[in-house]
Amino acid sequence: MTTYRSTYQRISRRELHSPRSVAAITLAILAIVVLGWLIIEIVSNLLGRPGLLATPAGMVGAVAGISSAPAVLIAGLGAAGVLLGLLLLVVAVTPGRRSRHLLQSERAATIVDDEVIASALAREAARVAGLAPDNARVTVTRGRALVHLTPTSGTAIDQQAVLTAVRNQIDTFGLLRDLRAEITVAPNGRVGA
Amino acid sequence: MNSTNRVLNRGFIFLVGLLILATGTVLALVALVPVVRERWAAATKAVIDTVTRWLKATPLPEFAGPLMGSWLWLLAIAAGALLIAALVVFSVRQGHGHTNRLASVSGNGNANTGAVIVEAKVAEHAIQDALANRPELVAAHVSTYLVKRQSALKVAITCRRGISPREASRIVNEVLVAFDELLGLQLPALVQISGGFRARTTTVARLR
Numbered sequence: 001m002t003t004y005r006s007t008y009q010r011i012s013r014r015e016l017h018s019p020r021s022v023a024a025i026t027l028a029i030l031a032i033v034v035l036g037w038l039i040i041e042i043v044s045n046l047l048g049r050p051g052l053l054a055t056p057a058g059m060v061g062a063v064a065g066i067s068s069a070p071a072v073l074i075a076g077l078g079a080a081g082v083l084l085g086l087l088l089l090v091v092a093v094t095p096g097r098r099s100r101h102l103l104q105s106e107r108a109a110t111i112v113d114d115e116v117i118a119s120a121l122a123r124e125a126a127r128v129a130g131l132a133p134d135n136a137r138v139t140v141t142r143g144r145a146l147v148h149l150t151p152t153s154g155t156a157i158d159q160q161a162v163l164t165a166v167r168n169q170i171d172t173f174g175l176l177r178d179l180r181a182e183i184t185v186a187p188n189g190r191v192g193a
Numbered sequence: 194m195n196s197t198n199r200v201l202n203r204g205f206i207f208l209v210g211l212l213i214l215a216t217g218t219v220l221a222l223v224a225l226v227p228v229v230r231e232r233w234a235a236a237t238k239a240v241i242d243t244v245t246r247w248l249k250a251t252p253l254p255e256f257a258g259p260l261m262g263s264w265l266w267l268l269a270i271a272a273g274a275l276l277i278a279a280l281v282v283f284s285v286r287q288g289h290g291h292t293n294r295l296a297s298v299s300g301n302g303n304a305n306t307g308a309v310i311v312e313a314k315v316a317e318h319a320i321q322d323a324l325a326n327r328p329e330l331v332a333a334h335v336s337t338y339l340v341k342r343q344s345a346l347k348v349a350i351t352c353r354r355g356i357s358p359r360e361a362s363r364i365v366n367e368v369l370v371a372f373d374e375l376l377g378l379q380l381p382a383l384v385q386i387s388g389g390f391r392a393r394t395t396t397v398a399r400l401r
Contacts, residue, residue, distance in 0.1 A: 089214065108383060
């Protein structure tokens, strides 16, 4: 692990964050389509043929004429543009964390999907609470593990025991960023659970 | 682990976002502020007049065949084509970075000893086979990437439902350490543990 410190740092950082490839490629394809259309319009205009949708002069005229178009329509278009632009800026600037955690490991950089952590915790919680596996539901976020239990009707769950068991299980994982466990028990039980 | 240029991705999204935001703001201002609306008509008229003068001043020569108009249009087409080419290259460049060379050992300057090249398939097959018959794992896939000019292994495994990630990590580490010994050197490695669709659909045995 120590020989390739910077390599491991790079790998871990890139696995924990989104590359934003989908957004970038989508925008690139849209831009290519629009540019291709403009080129076709220009060429057909040069050849003296009618364009596909509008001639260059028609397009410029439409842009110049927006001040006389209905204000509601133009304002709506403008608002949509502002929202879309802001959304793209947010996508470009935010870290885009993936729902994954780093695991301490001797040999390799180890990345675990939150789903796997949740599934292991759910199994442990269900075992300690004496429930069927389907009645323990766990949600793992960046810093927390929320355990949601649905008890069998008429029986109580030892919440403290479940909490301790879940905490111990989290400790055995050796996550680089610790999870705080929280337990909620559904107010209504389920018959035969 | 691939070589996608993420800074470029984000820069491109930022630029497009800024462009759309600016256009939207201008549209909203024209629609809502009376002063801007009056100025807009005058300003666009001035711009159109200037551009029309330019286009009239730059006619295509006689021998241009069926083309009629200004040669400025040809410049616009060329710029558009260049931009399209750049965008295509930008899209196609995403997600690369695989390598098929695991390691190469040269003969230490001695002319009589040859160089040894180990292909990535060696690691991929060895590790995949070792992980294939572990009951805890649904699937294992190994690939090799070039990270910082150094071959690095990526071991992606899919666990069965409820398996502790620590346990899964231990299994893979054992295999990796055994492979290090076989190869005689230690390569950087990434272990990616995921659940996945198949893990969710494999039912758990329930005893009552």
